[in-house]
Ligand SMILES: Nc1ncnc2c1ncn2[C@@H]1O[C@H](COP(=O)(O)OP(=O)(O)O)[C@@H](O)[C@H]1O
């Protein structure tokens with residue numbers, strides 16, 4: 001492996017709670033055979049555009065549940081040669097040794113023939129993805145995430161729900177079930193409208209789920225507010241000018257009526273609107289997320305691109321503080337292209353924060369010297385050189 005080690009003198013917190021010690025990726029994106037040996041140190045992946053830096057972060061992101069940092073379709077992850085030569089029966093896989101609070105776990109994941117969803121193994125035992133997200137907590141910031149502030153509420157809800165899921169790995173499952181049942185309800189109304197008991201049962205479960213989802217989001221916002229309140233007492237934290245609210249009709253009704261009355265009121269509404277599709281539906285799929293600057297009350301959509309980036313970093317760091325203080329589990333952080341266009345004050349603060357972060361942080365950047373003036377210690381990996389290894393191997397394999 002072509003890596004260089006850079007060490008600088010600082011107050012380094014070397015005892016990270018969670019870090020990737022070794023990672024192998026096979027037939028994953030542009031790598032046929034990637035292998036990195038690491039330590040608890042933070043990692044900097046540098047290299048030219050398109051050499052495969054983000055692909056490495058993406059491989060790491062599959063060491064927890066979900067669809068990774070790009071929300072990719074599994075078939076897009078499998079290594080391809082873009083010259084129409086097809087490679088049937090090749091499936092991607094990521095295998096890693098991960099240090100989790102004093103123990104090493106062997107994690108394997110990938111797809112196999114005739115399996116629709118990705119398989120997960122922890123210490124050679126097949127497990128559900130939820131087990132993986134209980135074990136490994138991974139959070140990330142990517143340039144694409146900035147776009148979410150310009151897209152609709154759905155993207156903002158997804159972002160917040162992903163943060164909630166890191167703390168509470170059943171949250172996303174509730175959402176999947178909720179969305180599935182909403183579609184099911186429409187299908188059953190269209191095809192079996194005379195079966196009122198069946199529709200009643202589905203609506204009842206939908207409302208129970210919606211209460212759980214709203215409560216789980218409400219708890220998250222409250223926890224975040226407490227964390228923000230504490231960090232606002234520390235004037236030196238440049239990543240604390242952020243505030244978060246979740247509002248909506250369902251939230252208001254649940255607050256004012258309480259669970260029982262909310263349940264019967266929504267049940268009545270659903271019964272009356274059985275033929276109006278899901279648009280008439282009140283529920284957490286319509287919640288509105290507001291992210292704004294605490295001081296000026298400026299909503300994120302109206303902030304400059306640079307400000308949005310700082311707000312996003314602030315939110316993710318505060319979420320890490322929350323994970324640390326309540327759950328004692330700090331996530332691994334994957335920070336893709338984060339230092340581009342960041343001003344000097346925030347860059348320095350970012351390096352200080354990540355050097356004190358209790359789990360491993362991964363950076364990608366195009367410049368090998370990006371960290372030179374900062375007092376941080378990290379493992380620096382030249383991805384240009386990894387890429388050359390890959391080319392030779394793949395040519396041999398597919399010649
Ligand atoms: N399934 C795939 N098979 C082979 N190459 C891929 C696949 N998916 C993406 N790539 C290639 O990976 C490269 C981009 O890698 P990426 O990690 O995004 O680069 P960067 O170093 O700029 O972050 C592109 O050249 C792209 O064509």
Ligand SMILES: [Mg+2]
Nearest residue numbers: 053054337364
């Ligand atoms: Mg990239």
